[in-house]
Amino acid sequence: MRFQALNRMVRLSALPLGIAGRAGLASGLKVLGRLTDESALELHERTADQLFEVLGGLRGGVMKFGQVLSVYEAVLPPSISDVYRERLARLQDAARPESVDMVYRVMAQDIGPTWQDLFASFEFDAAAAASLGQVHRAVWHDGRSVAVKLQYPDAREQLLGDRDLLVFAMRWFTSLVAPELDGRALAVELMDRIAEELDYEHEAQAQSTFRSGFSTDSDFHIPEVILQNGGVLVSEWIDGTPLAQIISSGSQTERDRAGLLLTRLMFSGIPRCGLMHGDPHPGNFRLQDDGRLGVLDFGAVHHHSPGTESPLQKWMRIHLADDSEQLLHILRELEFLPPGIRVDAERLKDLFARTGAPVHTDLFKFDAAYLRDALGGLTASMPVGLSLAFPPNLVQAQRALGVAIGVLCQLEAEVPFRDEGIRWLSPTLQNQSHSQY
Incomplete structure (x- = not known):
């Protein structure tokens, strides 16, 4: 060791x-x-x-x-x-997956020495290997195809x-x-959130909550949790085209469809089940033949407190501000701008005009040019940006939103981003939007 x-x-x-x-x-x-x-x-x-x-x-x-x-x-x-x-x-x-010996060891330790009796068949060659564990394809004893997620024994260490x-x-x-990105801050936050992903019981509960919240939606496929104990999580297996493949060689229709559903998942998670998917990288999604978006990996989620304004509502309100004075009022109300701090309101408005470009048009084309412009605005407005106090409880949701926008840019998808946001958020936000358009 x-x-x-x-x-x-x-x-x-x-x-x-x-x-x-x-x-x-x-x-x-x-x-x-x-x-x-x-x-x-x-x-x-x-x-x-x-x-x-x-x-x-x-x-x-x-x-x-x-x-x-x-x-x-x-x-x-x-x-x-x-x-x-x-x-x-x-x-x-x-x-790179671990050995078959590791599979036997983890399954016997967490499921029991007769664990193989639960399966009609089990593929010991890993179907996928991730950062904290690997996934095996198997057939449950009742004939259902399942994904068996195993956590590496030394993952935490x-x-x-x-x-x-x-x-x-x-x-x-x-x-x-x-250089415009704060690599250290991103890495620190990332490592803290990864630690939460080591709790498979927590992940199984989140996955089941998502499945229940989206059970009547024909646009999404959330796999059913079949068994969880220790470092083992058994779920329904779902097929489809990985989002990474759509990014590299998908048609524009596929890109737009995937982008729309990713946006819808992001905005509708909290209204439907009080959770926001916290790790929206391309490896966690499958575009299925029937047009549904298969969603995987619920280890990282943002838990929303009922009765409070969601992080995405706050993000939309800030970016839908009519003018610099309304923007300052909203930032102070949401505690992004501490009392007594004076800032250049016009520069602040310019900053949010760049990052919030997707909410100022009916259809927005996400691409690398938008992301570079938004990050360029952050760099140019660094002095005024440093006046903002980002609430700690929003860090995970903001990171998830940022990653999702990065994926939309990779997809080069054209998405009704503003309308999707308004559809799922509060009447107050709808009124604010209607006052502009």
């Missing part, structure tokens, strides 16, 4: 050092006037190759780090983003061990490819 831990530390340590070295080389070439498009592309290719090699072979938080990067690659210039898209998207489906180095690596990576 000590040798394995040392090996992980050595491999992880090489990641920030390699990125830092290439960042220094890039700066030197730029000063000397020798940083050509070709040499810059080569530097990014080397970085992407190292990220894939190191992150793809390790467990815990490192794989989540790779998944986040594969979403946020849309902020990069097209020639560079293609490099990271091709390498890092593979992390969502290409983690490795997650905690990776934390500091992953935060360090993400900070260096963003300084190289997207």
